[in-house]
Amino acid sequence: MTQVLTEQVVEPAVQAWTRLLRASASTTRLLSAELQEEHGLTINDYEALLVLSRAEDRRLKRVELARNLMLTPSGITRLLQGLEDAGLVERASCATDLRVTYAKLTDAGLEKLKAASGGHVASIRSLFEEHFADEEIRAIAEILGKLPGVADGDDSCEPT
Amino acid sequence: MTQVLTEQVVEPAVQAWTRLLRASASTTRLLSAELQEEHGLTINDYEALLVLSRAEDRRLKRVELARNLMLTPSGITRLLQGLEDAGLVERASCATDLRVTYAKLTDAGLEKLKAASGGHVASIRSLFEEHFADEEIRAIAEILGKLPGVADGDDSCEPT
DNA sequence: GGTGTACTATTGAGTACGCAAAGAAGACTA
């Protein structure tokens, strides 16, 4: 147990993990501040609106949304509470299964998403393209997509 | 998820960003639960101990630690409060600049780190190696390291 | 020396989660 010093053989997985953590933290910090300031949305607010906008009928079971956003059910309840209060999302019940309630994007929600989307996407692009080459960006997406659940609701980018 | 209208050209940067978010969320969830359960440490607790263990004299200015962990100063204060209460870290003042206080790893802190490290590193390895090829792991680390601040305190992996 | 600017660290208030427990509903078995 030599103290540090020696050029340690860095466990590549550990290095990758640490950097994944930090990359996520730093990019989130940046992008979140912007989205919050300009549109009053958190990143998960935005992602939720986006996912819903791409769903059939613009509605999704809460449990699906949870999987998509990597939140727990309780996180979803609270997230949607905020969006409902803001009138961006409304709840609809399911005729065939009384347990589930859908989250449905309202027209106001779609407008909000469209309004936020331009600037947000531009920020993401500029942040990534400032530091990464095109093929690096593609590599990140491709590799990280192999983690279970990550590539699920495959990401398009515009609300339309 | 066939859905929407036009097969949209997915903005690669946006896709990379979304996946980065989700990859970080899902891996963090997993690894955090384990670390918490087995050693009562959060991921940032562990990272803080690790960074300190590699620092000269096992101590670091709080502000340095903040940069390293991608936390705000107030986050650091609160993180260290917990570690101090647990006796894993102690504070030391700086002779030449009264503003700064150092965080110094105690012997107990080093022991704790060593105790947690084996299992934690093994979990990280198994999680990553289960889903990624070796060169993918290296690619993640290399690419994400280009983000400012991410590759800073360059990560070795063992405490010792 | 005083004065302004730039750090460093802490605190109060607020937030976005997570976990565990609980209720309500479907689904299978008998």
Next chain:
DNA sequence: TAGTCTTCTTTGCGTACTCAATAGTACACC
């Protein structure tokens, strides 16, 4: 029909942060 098991959602409680404001200190520069 009842009994049990699973699934979906919400709630209480706890926590790990953030931001904004504060206070102490350092270092100009005149």
